[in-house]
Amino acid sequence: MLAMCCRLVVMQGQPSSPFSDVTAESGIDFHHHNGATGNLLLPEVIGAGGALFDYDNDGDLDLFAVDSGAIPGTTPFVSRSRLYRNDLDPATRRIRFTDVTERSGIVTTGYGMGAAAGDIDNDGWIDLYVTSLGSNQLFRNRGDGTFVDMTAASKTDDPRWSTSATFFDYDRDGRLDLFVVNYVDFAVAMKRECFSSGGARDYCNPVVYTPTPDRLFHNNGDGTFTDVSAKAGITRATGRGLGVLAADFNEDGWTDLYVANDGDGNQLWINERGSGVFRDDALLAGVAVNRTGQAQGSMGIDLADIDRDGDEDLFVTNLDNESNTFYVNTGKGLFEDRTSEFGLFRLGFTGFGARFFDYDNDGWLDLMVVNGAVRHLPAQVRKGDPYPLKQRNHVLRNESGRRFVDVTAAAGPAFDRLDVARGLSVGDLDNDGDSDVVIFNNSGPARVLRNDVGNRQHWLGVRVLDRGGDAVQATVALVRRTGVPLMRRVQIDGSYCAVSDPRLLFGLAADAATQSVRVRWADGRVEEFRDLAPDRYWILEAGKAPRVQ
Amino acid sequence: MTRALVFLVVLAIGGATSHAQDVGAIAPVRPELLAVPMPSFDELESIVANQFREQRTAFERVATQVKVSDKDLAAAYYALGRICHAYEFFDAAEASYVNALRLTPQDGAALHLLGYLYQQTGRYDEALERYSAARRAKPNDPVVRAHLGEVYLHVNRLADARDIFQDLVDVFPVVARAGLGEVALRNGRFSEAVEHLEAAVARAPNAASVHYSLGMAYRGLGRLEQARSHLAHRAAGSYHPADPLVDSLTTLVRGERAHVVLGRRAYEAGEFEDARAAFSKAVEAAPSSAEARVGLGMALAQIGNAAPAIEQLQAALRIDPDNTTAHTTLGVIFLRLGREAEALEHLRVSFRREPAEETAGPLIRLLLKLSRSDEALDAFSRARSFSVDDEGTVLGLSILLADRGRFRDAIELVDSAHRQFPERVRTATTLARLLAATPDRTLRDGQRALTLATRVYEAQRSPVHGESMAIALAELGRCQEAAAWMQRATAEADREGDITTAARLRAEAPRYAGSTCRP
Secondary structure, eight states, X not given: OHHHHHHHHHHHTSOSSSEEEOHHHHTOOOBOXXXXXXXXXXXXXXXXXXXXXXXTOSSSOEEEEOOOOSOTTSSOOOOOOEEEEEOOXXXXXXXXXXXXXXXXXXXXXXXXXXXXXXXXXXXXXXEEEXXXXXXXXXXXXOSSSOEEEOHHHHTOOOOSBEEEEEEEOTTOSSSOEEEEEEOBOOOGGXXXXXXXXXXXXXXXXXXXXXXXXXXXXXXOSSSOEEEOHHHXXXXXXXXXXXXXXXXXXXXXXXXXXXXXXXXXXXEEEEEOTTSSOEEEOHHHHTOSSOTTSOOOBOOXXXXXXXXXXXXXXXXXXXXXXXXXEEEEEEETTEEEEOTTTTTOOOOSOOEEEEEXXXXXXXXXXXXXXXXXXXXXXXXXXXXXXXXXOOBOOXXXXXXXXXXXXXXXXXXXXXXXXXXXXXXXXXXXXXXXXXXXXXXXXXTSBEEEEEESSGGGSEEEEEEEEETTEEOTTOEEEEXXXXXXXXEEEOOOOOBTTEEOOOSEEEEEETOOSOEEEEEEOTTSOEEEEEEEOSSSEEEXXXXXXXXXX | OOHHHHXXXXXXXXXXXXXXXXXXXBOOSSTTSOOBOOOOSTTSOXXXXXXXXXXXXXXXXXXXXXXXXXXXXXXXXXXXXXXXXHTTOHHHHHHHHHHHHHHSXXXXXXXXXXXXXXXXXXXXXXXXXHHHHHHHHSTTOHHHHHHHHHHHHHTTOHHHHHHHHHHTTTTSHHHHHHHHHHHHHHTTOHHHHHHHHHHHHHHOTTOHHHHHHHHHHHHHHTOHHHHHXXXXXXXXXXXXXXXXXXXXXXXXXXXXXXXXXXXXXXXHTTOHHHHHHHHHHHXXXXXXXXXXXXXXXXXXXXXXXXXXXXXXXXXXXXXXXXXXXXXXXXXXXXXXXXXXXXXXXXXXXXXXXXXXXXXXXXXXXXXXXXXXXXHHHHHHHHOSSOOXXXXXXXXXXHHHHHHTXXXXXXHHHHHHHHHHOTTOHHHHHHHHHHHHHOSSGGGOOHHHHHHHHHHHHHHSOOHHHHHHHHHHHHHTTOHHHHHHHHHHHHHHHHHHTOHHHHHHHXXXXXXXXXXXXXX
């Protein structure tokens, strides 16, 4: 009774829902343009995403939002991808962004889709890759607040329709390589017209277009990259690719790639131990198709240890008539589709961005999925909505690793809204110890949702660095006095066309004690860091004492 | 057209819509009934719009009768529900069926279709409720029980699912065995799963989903080769029970566009006979539809009816002379029939309009066959992407590229083909020789050439493959070994009585004799 009384008192003084929409007050005024001409062209409904990354190394996350603009072959229109600097006041923790696009020198020229971020030259400054329908662009961060377009010099362009991309080090040479996902061979002149069963015009199923192969670029370490796709075997199979995530799926110490394809089987490119060759083993691993053997229209991806058994489980978003799919890792790189068992089977929503994160810092990774249809929704058509693809986003709470429960209704007014969501980036924008969210909407605004509940519990934040940059793919285990360690991996990709905070947050619930973590570096070395006080961010570097951010 | 196809409609159009403004729902006829949110007719295909108008008129004729009986009004709602259901206007169909059931609660057919609608839309608890009621209304109907089993599987009520499927073994053996296998698989009883699923596959060898479950069961047993084989089985085919009530919905579908949607989906699923049937209906509904005729032509071509396929595709081009798919398909059919001039004409048009992989491949193959080297290379250069699935085309192109000094392009092309088809001996041999002896020395990779040549020789011993060994060794500067391999290859040619090769090898042999044998 006493506990209940105190809990109610606490509740009265605090926000009643986990997330508040602070877009306007944060200074984010980005609106995505899809270049719709009324001809219902497929690219209109595919973009776009964005990135959360600390481009100016001031300790807070900045925001890059990708605009699409005019589809090549239609009315000229300049896309306006934007870079916003986070001018966080450490005292008040008020999130305040300033549009620094002009000053930054970033000028995107294509019909934008997504972004990847990583320090390609190990100079300590995070660089940016922007994917497009048409040429992609690589921007090198000069470290003075400006970027230079080094696409041509670096040889990282891909003229195809690229969607997601990721930086990862496949050969463990200490340099980030680049993987670019390509979708279909599209041109306006192809004139594909599609209809609903009743005969009304609608957006096409991508099967009417030819899939195109993905691309792997090896980082030569001198500012240039080499296209090694054919040599690596990546071009051996094509798919209509939309999402990508790099991780060591078979736990052999080498980073693999998982690609979400739209209507084709998903691919799990197993890295043949750094030899430069990859082989697709998605079918045997159990992650190519769903449990009925059907390839799905897959878009977004995330991978994390949601049941605290020490290995990572996989979530893939799909079309509204398919349900998203959740694959449990059963060990040794094998997975099983257990969507229904975990309460995640649901029709009626087309999922794009998705991310596991512990929004309430109870130690269990929850799930957010952002949605938006790709074919007209009858109820919205009847209401005369000019863009009838809008859907609600979802928050699902992890119930002790056994199943997920939909808590959207209690997640805040921001989740009552209907949008056409695509990219989802997650990160602690105000450095207060819980994960905030940025949702990138198609033909709509980017929305900033502040987490108002996570830091009511204790937490531990870590940024893991190697050679000055984020130690992508390093795993960090929080050692617990009882039970198995909490495992997290330094990840900058996944979701859909988006980049998230590379820092790791461990929810500690009521545990206010100092903590220890074990870092497994990319080369396999394990290092323990002890006596980390909670409720702050620590910077961990190999062989160095931890320091507070 | 089967029930499977109805389900494909669902997959194809999930969220099918009308673009028109809402013309308003059909108001509830009685206070206890629901409004039916009808689609607007404005932008529906006219034949479909007329069908809806007629159905609405028929409904209103019944509904406005002064003393309409519950039974008659329920029948009118049921008929309205079926047509809405057939076109995937789920909300309208649901309201209609619910109204029918409020008027006649024991109507087994309405319960059955409403249960099916809920199953299609993922509302499994409601589906269970309706199917259970339908089972009470129609206790001897095995189809309802089969659907119940499917839903129990979906909601992971494995014991209930097992009970249902055990009862159905004699009635629907494939459905029952597949269901029992799936239950066993989820319970981790892999041997039992294999037993049931093998029995199901024996009766339905094309049912891809059963193969998938079987593959997973073999994986669970650690029998990975069998697992891979079944997991990769992508043949189209379903094992669902015949459901006359659901199948009857398909017969309501009218209009070109709906049938084109059906045809495309069936074609993509590899169900070419169903695709042919759907596209035929589309052509019947709209003889001037190029899209319908192209679809019909493609489906006919797939099932080997070349002459009627050509007829349909040519008819399509009379309607739409720029239709790239029609040109490409015609080109490919003519190519197969050896009518090269006609094939070339169509393939050139399609490539000019869309220089993509699907148009480039057949054109380049034909140009190589006709020795039109420059045009073949030009097409290769202009293609936005290019398939390497035809060995002859790849090797022919690589020779042309090398002849013109484009050694890097040649190596990349053959390398890509080799990685895709590592078992192809000619491709591996060509790659080995290019890597060992390409005039641009910066592109050479003697070690890889030797690895490839060794693999080829071990797989297929022949004088020519022995010579590949010598070439690779020479590139590595291992001249003595290279010379020995040349002798060996020559001796083999002699043994085989291949005088020409033996003479050529003898003529080449002196190149390997010295200490600077690198080509």
